[in-house]
Amino acid sequence: MSIDEYYSAFDRLIDALTPMVPVCTADPCPPHQFLEKFLTCRFVMGVWTENDSLRTQLLHSSTLTMSQALSDLLIEETRLKSMSAASGSSSPSVLAAPQRFGVPKDSSVEPCKHCGKNNHTSENCFSKHPEKLTD
Known part of the structure; x- marks a missing residue:
């Protein structure tokens, strides 16, 4: 799967789970902030890059957001594809086996x-x- 395909599948699953979370009136809502960070970490953990450094960097970020993780992963996927095209080899997979x-x-x-x-x-x-x- 490409990062876009993986994110779409992940998002469909999360959209099915989100209605089960109670509405919070606090702004910001600590439980919702925790849930958002947890789901973002789960998304990043499901991705495998050629040298794993980006995944480690994202998971150790104290300000990790889904949009930042998605952006960085798409950039890395593009970089890996352009490197493989330049070397003539097949495109590396960004997801686990x-x-x-x-x-x-x-x-x-x-x-x-x-x-x-x-x-x-x-x-x-x-x-x-x-x-x-x-x-």
């Missing part, structure tokens, strides 16, 4: 009939089955 649910390691996967990607089958396509994101 891709998962191929329900498919033995050595078997080849036909492109998903729903989205056309090669890393999953149409039965496990998050675009087609967004409810599987929670699994």
Whole structure:
């Protein structure tokens, strides 16, 4: 997944959870600030970069926000893609190892009939089955 795809999936999951949080009238609301920082850290922890230094830097920031993390990760993804294009190698993945649910390691996967990607089958396509994101 690209950072944009990962953020979209993460955001859909968070949007489903957010209505469960009680409304707070305090400004600023300490529980909501904690929850926002926690979710941002979880988002950043799900991302893997080539040398892990950006992820570590973001997680150790005392002023970490989702917009700053997303911006920095998109910049790093662009940098990694341009480096791989310059060297002629394939683009490095910015997420942890891709998962191929329900498919033995050595078997080849036909492109998903729903989205056309090669890393999953149409039965496990998050675009087609967004409810599987929670699994």
